Amino acid sequence: MSVQCAKNTRNIALRLAYDGTNYHGWQEQSNLPTVAQTLRKAIEAVVGSRINLIGCGRTDTGVHAETYVANFQTSSSIPTDRIPYAINTKLPSDISVYEAAEVPLSFHSVFSSTKKEYTYVIYCNRVKNPFYHNRAMFYPKPLDIEIMRRAAAEFLGEHDFRAFRSVGSNVKTTVRTLFSFDVDVEGELVKLRVSANGFLYNMARTLVGTLLYVSEGKITPEDIRGIFESGERMNAGPTVPACGLYMTDVLYNIPVF
Amino acid sequence: MSVQCAKNTRNIALRLAYDGTNYHGWQEQSNLPTVAQTLRKAIEAVVGSRINLIGCGRTDTGVHAETYVANFQTSSSIPTDRIPYAINTKLPSDISVYEAAEVPLSFHSVFSSTKKEYTYVIYCNRVKNPFYHNRAMFYPKPLDIEIMRRAAAEFLGEHDFRAFRSVGSNVKTTVRTLFSFDVDVEGELVKLRVSANGFLYNMARTLVGTLLYVSEGKITPEDIRGIFESGERMNAGPTVPACGLYMTDVLYNIPVF
Numbered sequence: 336m337s338v339q340c341a342k343n344t345r346n347i348a349l350r351l352a353y354d355g356t357n358y359h360g361w362q363e364q365s366n367l368p369t370v371a372q373t374l375r376k377a378i379e380a381v382v383g384s385r386i387n388l389i390g391c392g393r394t395d396t397g398v399h400a401e402t403y404v405a406n407f408q409t410s411s412s413i414p415t416d417r418i419p420y421a422i423n424t425k426l427p428s429d430i431s432v433y434e435a436a437e438v439p440l441s442f443h444s445v446f447s448s449t450k451k452e453y454t455y456v457i458y459c460n461r462v463k464n465p466f467y468h469n470r471a472m473f474y475p476k477p478l479d480i481e482i483m484r485r486a487a488a489e490f491l492g493e494h495d496f497r498a499f500r501s502v503g504s505n506v507k508t509t510v511r512t513l514f515s516f517d518v519d520v521e522g523e524l525v526k527l528r529v530s531a532n533g534f535l536y537n538m539a540r541t542l543v544g545t546l547l548y549v550s551e552g553k554i555t556p557e558d559i560r561g562i563f564e565s566g567e568r569m570n571a572g573p574t575v576p577a578c579g580l581y582m583t584d585v586l587y588n589i590p591v592f
Numbered sequence: 593m594s595v596q597c598a599k600n601t602r603n604i605a606l607r608l609a610y611d612g613t614n615y616h617g618w619q620e621q622s623n624l625p626t627v628a629q630t631l632r633k634a635i636e637a638v639v640g641s642r643i644n645l646i647g648c649g650r651t652d653t654g655v656h657a658e659t660y661v662a663n664f665q666t667s668s669s670i671p672t673d674r675i676p677y678a679i680n681t682k683l684p685s686d687i688s689v690y691e692a693a694e695v696p697l698s699f700h701s702v703f704s705s706t707k708k709e710y711t712y713v714i715y716c717n718r719v720k721n722p723f724y725h726n727r728a729m730f731y732p733k734p735l736d737i738e739i740m741r742r743a744a745a746e747f748l749g750e751h752d753f754r755a756f757r758s759v760g761s762n763v764k765t766t767v768r769t770l771f772s773f774d775v776d777v778e779g780e781l782v783k784l785r786v787s788a789n790g791f792l793y794n795m796a797r798t799l800v801g802t803l804l805y806v807s808e809g810k811i812t813p814e815d816i817r818g819i820f821e822s823g824e825r826m827n828a829g830p831t832v833p834a835c836g837l838y839m840t841d842v843l844y845n846i847p848v849f
Contacts (some may be wrong), residue, residue: 354722428725468685
């Protein structure tokens with residue numbers, strides 16, 4: 336007999352967005368405001384007990400999310416469709432829960448993910464725009480979009496990305512598979528959208544910095560193969576500022592939302 | 593003989609943008625941060641002497657400008673095309689000067705203007721979006737765009753707008769001419785773009801509030817003629833929040849930019 340009651344443990348996945356400007360990244364840290372800590376406290380106020388909140392990735396200080404997925408287990412009987420509204424009443428205006436879904440107990444925001452997408456936004460104009468402060472990288476020179484697209488194609492497929500990450504987190508392997516890397520122009524905004532089965536620490540920002548190096552003529556698209564082979568971080572482009580980076584999609588091995 | 597020299601007085605017009613969130617409006621006030629005061633001090637640091645800064649309108653606390661025009665007279669010899677860059681180095685990131693132009697000494701940012709445009713941005717969705725906090729009005733119910741467009745058309749042309757303003761500034765006449773009032777849908781954003789030969793205090797926000805009343809069925813488009821005739825502020829819709837309002841264009845009796 337299977338009866339849904341208050342004592343049953345449910346696994347709840349949340350789809351949320353946040354402006355990361357005022358947070359020291361996603362992951363909880365003692366004495367520093369983080370998105371995870373702020374969201375966890377809001378959820379605990381709603382469900383009435385301590386929870387363990389699992390986020391789909393450790394975004395850095397100042398990085399944003401248009402789409403982020405987190406999950407937690409609870410025995411609260413609150414109807415799933417009421418959860419976003421209940422949590423949002425406890426959240427500041429720079430974090431918002433869009434949707435909640437009950438998922439199998441085996442679902443894990445990191446380990447169940449099959450694909451993540453980040454979008455890097457560059458405001459490309461002679462002078463700064465106040466509305467993109469903290470929301471985009473300011474770049475005051477024209478960009479060579481065509482050569483950036485040729486360089487982006489060099490990253491597609493399975494590679495050892497150890498030359499394109501910052502050291503600072505333990506991972507079993509530095510091999511990742513890039514599914515897409517698109518360079519789109521929308522007026523004065525240039526959006527670099529990259530999807531992969533996973534990202535190493537600072538990898539998305541290093542890939543973007545390397546495309547900027549290509550646009551600036553410091554390296555050619557043909558040099559990228561050699562940077563992969565060297566495995567040397569110093570051969571790749573710089574890590575671009577956090578404020579331009581947005582997590583924009585996460586896909587899972589089951590339909591969640 | 594006409595020689596341009598340092599002692600010659602020039603009249604300089606600036607095209608700028610600002611995020612009004614952190615300012616008590618445009619107009620200078622003692623002991624409160626305003627856009628005019630912040631910009632004036634930046635200009636004075638560049639030209640090396642006191643100036644009188646004239647802005648094209650008194651935007652309220654929290655109101656933004658994508659396009660705003662101000663002018664000042666100076667005997668500084670700084671080349672006009674260097675002025676935006678020089679001023680921007682002295683400005684915080686929420687104000688940015690895009691362009692400078694030398695205009696006739698008779699040019700006045702308010703009195704020479706022939707047309708102004710405001711755009712009101714509504715974020716229309718079930719839950720809030722962190723990226724539109726302080727940048728749009730949050731409206732959690734569907735809007736009836738077609739009836740709002742019918743109502744907007746009732747405002748076009750020359751009318752006495754005294755029912756659609758807040759009392760609080762001295763004006764010779766409350767008659768204004770509306771040139772356009774468009775309701776556009778861009779995804780989850782509804783943009784109400786209104787242009788006129790001038791706006792009374794809170795007039796743009798009251799016109800938007802009245803369109804929301806129409807969408808909510810509280811009044812009909814046909815009622816608007818009667819509200820004009822009554823001249824009574826209480827018959828119109830509410831003054832919507834400042835954060836959704838943007839000055840988006842100003843035109844003059846001469847080409848400036």
